Each structure stands twice: as C-alpha cells, then as structure tokens.
Amino acid sequence: MRQVTINDIAKLAGVAKSTVSRYLNGGSVGQATRDKIERVIEETNYEPNQFAQSLKSKQTKMIGVIVPRLDSYAASRTMMGIDEHLTERGYQMLVVNTAQQTEREIEQLYNLAKQKVAGIIWLGTTVTPRHLQAIQDIQIPVLLIGQEHKNVHSLIYPDFDAAYALGRQFMDWGHRDVLYVGVEEYDIAVGQARRDGFLRAFQEAGANVKTYTTTFKIEDAIPVGEQIAREASSTLIVCATDNIALGVLKGLANGGKTVPTDVSVSGFGGYDFTEVLHPSLTTVHLPYRRTGAKAADMILQLLTADVIPMKTFTTFELKLRESVDILN
Amino acid sequence: MRQVTINDIAKLAGVAKSTVSRYLNGGSVGQATRDKIERVIEETNYEPNQFAQSLKSKQTKMIGVIVPRLDSYAASRTMMGIDEHLTERGYQMLVVNTAQQTEREIEQLYNLAKQKVAGIIWLGTTVTPRHLQAIQDIQIPVLLIGQEHKNVHSLIYPDFDAAYALGRQFMDWGHRDVLYVGVEEYDIAVGQARRDGFLRAFQEAGANVKTYTTTFKIEDAIPVGEQIAREASSTLIVCATDNIALGVLKGLANGGKTVPTDVSVSGFGGYDFTEVLHPSLTTVHLPYRRTGAKAADMILQLLTADVIPMKTFTTFELKLRESVDILN
DNA sequence: AAATGTTGCGGAACCGGTTCCGCAACACAA
C-alpha cells in the first residue's frame, strides 16, 4: 500500500497532474474536472506529501518552541496553550529543549531555521548579542516570552507591577520586617523586575528589608528556610517563585517554625498546587496557558506580516491566601 | 543569501553532484576529489536540505511522542528523558498532545505516520482495537509506555508489584483499617494493576478496606478528603496518585484532621514536591525520566530491526516518609 | 466574420537531494 501520489490522482481522473495541483490550491478548474478529481481523491484518501510541498515552498506549517526545560510548570502550561491554539489553526508545534544552556538556545534558533519552521516562540531566560545575531540571521519571525528586548517582539509578564501590587498589599497588612528570597540577576524578569517591584513597595512604606539569593531549585531553598528559622525575626518572607517558597516552607518546618503563626510566606507564579497546600500559599497567578495561546496568536500574525506591538504585557492576579498573616 | 545546495557544491568543486552525494554518504570517492569537496563544503557551510532527503528516502530522523497531556509531572519528566537520549543520537523528538482524548491518539498515530517519523513512543492510557489497527496500518515501530498489550512493545511500570510492596509495608506497620482512593478502571495500569496490588497486600493481612473512586485531578480529590474527615475512622488513606493524595490532604485539613496524627496518607508516583511537603509524603517513586531515556533507547533499537522483548518493566523505589504513621 | 479576451488544461521545468547505470582509466594476471 504505497503512498497515493498526485500522479495517481491525475491518472485515475484522466487529467494532468498540474490540473490536480490547481484543484487543490484553488486555481481555475472546470466544474466537470473538479467533480472527477474530487471523487478520485475521496476514494483514494489522497494526502499530499509534505516533504515535496516543503521542498518546493521552502516553508512548513510548524512553529518551533524553544524551552529551557520541559519539566517546569510554567513551560508546560505555556506549551499547552501554544499547542491548542496552533492545532486549531492547522499548525504544529515543534518543541525543542535547551536543558537551560544558553548555548543551545542559539544552536536551536539556527536548527529550527534549517528545518524551515514558519516561526519561533522562545521562552527566554536571557538575551545576549549572539541571540540577537541569530535571530537576525535566520530571517524567521521570533516571539520572545517572559523576557524583553527592544529588537525582538516580546510577550512579557508584568513582573514589576505584580510584585509591586503584592508588596503593597503586604505593607497594607502591616508587615514592616521583610525577607526577600530571590534569584541571580542574569534573569532580567525574575531576578530583577520582580525583585525591584517588591523592593519599591517595601521601600515606599519604609519597611526593613533583607535579601537572600538562591536558585530556581526547590532543594536549594530549603537551607535558606532553615537558616531563616534559626536567625531571623522578620514577620514575612517573600519568595521570587512558588518553588522557592516551597523550599523555604520546608526549611521553616524543619526548623520548627509554623506558617503563618510564626512567620508569613508568599510565592510567585501561581502553580496549581499552591492552592492545595496547607496552609494555602499566597502568591501571584500568572496566566501561563493563556499566554501560550496569545503567543501562538501573535506569531501567526507575524507570519502574515501584520504589524504588532513590539512589547505586550499579560495580566496577573493576586492570590491572597492563608500563608500570609494580616497583622493589623 | 540563498540556501547553498548540492549543485553549488558540485559546481564550485568542479564535479558532478552525484559525486558530492557519494562523498556525503560514504561512497567511493578519490582522495583528490574528496579534498576539494571537503574544502568547498567547509567554506560554504553547506547543510543538506532535509526535505529533499526525506522526499527521496521517505524517512526522517524524528521520533514522534504521543502524550495525553503536556502539563503532567510524569509526562514532562518522561519527555525530558526521551529528548536527552534522542538528541545525543542525532534524532529529534516531535511531541504531540492529545488533550486526553482517545480519538486524538488514533488520529495522531496516522498523522505522525504521514510525517514519516522513524518511530513512535506512546504514553498510553488505554489500548483499544482501533489503536491496534492504527499501529498495524502505519507500519512504523511503536513503543508503548505505561500500559501493556501483547501485540505492542511496551515499557511498563511495575504498578502491581510496587503497590503490593507498599501495601505490605503498611500492614507490617500495623494498619488494618484502610481507605483506598483510586481511579476508574479504564486505565489498566493505574485503575487496575495499582489497585489490585494494594488490595492483595491488604487482603493477605486480613485488613478492612473501603474504596473510593475519583479522577486524576487534584480538585476532585478534595471533597473526598473532606468526606473522609467527616465519616471515616480508618488509620490510613492510600491514594492511587500523588495528586490525589494532595487533594485528600487538603480535604482532611479543611475537615480539621492532622496528618499523620489523626490519620496517615500515602501517594504514588514520587513527584518532586512530595518530599518537601509538610509532612513529607510517603509514596512510591517511579523513574519517569530514566524510563523516557530507556524508551528512546528501545525505539531506536526497534528501528534497526533488533529483536527486543515485548514487555519490559521499570523499577520502583518506596519512599517511606512522615505522612504514614507506624502503629506498632 | 474577424479580432480580442477568458477560461480550462496539458507539458515541462523546477525544488534539492539519492541512486542506478555505464564508461573510462588504471592495475594486474594470463
């Protein structure tokens, strides 16, 4: 049972293959021929060979998605959103993983270009000149999620604003002794914007702030929590991500501290499980899935040369729950 | 800056393109010509066009991966393992999502075949005759993960054995009044094997067992936990997955019960965060990532027509932690 | 009735590779 080809259709319908091709692509074909071809295609379940099409057109119906890791909540949810949206519109998602190596991001930009994807959605962590060079070289629309750069279309989380809003809330509740547990600055969105939003809010209220730095890994945050349990006397620990909050909570529990009685804790990101923790975690919900869908929509618009804004913000939603105490 | 083609290389090197092709594919080429071609390829950064290659060879270096959802811990981890292993061997992973619809699994089997993937790894939930038909139709090696069927190569978790082992442990610790919170039977591995393993262990010890059924969603397990808090008097709640355990824990907390003082709870799956919960969750760790890598390895072996066993089991590891009390 | 414009369709070239076939050059044995 070989593949049915356009030649077979042509032969069976008694026409030239160029006519079949025209029929398929909406060229001018008479009604009688149209009917014949339609019937034959119906009978044979003919489907055009995608390689032959791509070979000629130098294009595919694929959108490449570059993710730093496959097993992060944010990445997974975003991919879901992208995939749903693309599938509905006849495109396919091609996910490539960089295992958090910057070098591989650049590699993959070129690699995806080689595979002639129609566009690329890039869940970025950091933007270097070499990234920009690659983006320019490949001549394919690129949409950056989660980070921004003036030369790249970006869809970004309102990290600063969300952090500021949450920080304000905590200040309203009377917290004045705060610990901030963040990550390194190389990550602009999380390491800088998020932190700066919080610090601004704290500073405006004249609060006393101390800062710790850790990584994105849960394990690495546990000792931080333990240390805090031993040393610190703050009323509130603000964490840069939900995972960090999780680690800190564990560390506090190990150190015998109870949340929120002894100390309050907040996260950032809005992972599903934050709601079912006990105590449930106060955090900021970022709409990852919807952002994915939005990104898919935007990249498709870029394909049709529509002009879209270079910078788009998503929304956020404060989730005020049990883990943070109201002091006043 | 057009793509450099094999014709360009041939022209620049002053040879026929068939010679260049032979050079690339290890045919017989003289040393002098070899050098010339090599130099030209070097200079031009020539890379063969994959569509042209696939058009001719009717093959790609892609392995399709069918997943029921992109945002499950198990699927994510498995994909990581698959991706790493394939990348190292010059293959690419093409992930397709079925959004938990059986119909789409079948669609995707045909679809991946159309895209001429070299093989397919299928994270299955249920195997129907139509699946089997599809697998037979497409004439492409398929490896099934997480479920088994005698006609399909499968890599499966030792659900029964792991459940039995964990159940035995609980019996050893003196639990005799047990609640089992499971899922519907259509999922053979989780809905049946896992349950049966537990029940066997409980029954052998003559324990008193009551069974609840819920879904894979955290939210749906919360009311179950709440109900248990109200009604039940068991010493132990055994959950079919970590997510269900999470929901049950929340429900118990809502109902004012403390774990493990009032009642013990266990999960199944071994998600990362089970360790950092407080109390940390007793569960079975399944090696998702390693399983992904193993699956990748197996599918590549199937490509080379190696004979491999139809059924392969992975390992498991009991994680005995704080959430289950030792009664004796 | 002749000139002009449309429409439908077939033929051929092309996309960029791989592979089959045959020929020329050379080495070696008879």
Added chain:
DNA sequence: TTGTGTTGCGGAACCGGTTCCGCAACATTT
C-alpha cells in the same frame, strides 16, 4: 598484448509536489 577486475566519476532518472507558459475552445466585442 589482450582480457579481466576494480575504482572513480558523470549523466540521467526519480522522489512528489508547484508554477510558468502556451495553446485550444469558447464567449464577447466591433
């Protein structure tokens, strides 16, 4: 010297589509 085998290479066909070009048939205008 002739015959046989081996090696290196070019030409052409092929994979399965798309598109350009031109011709024939028919409709419309003058």
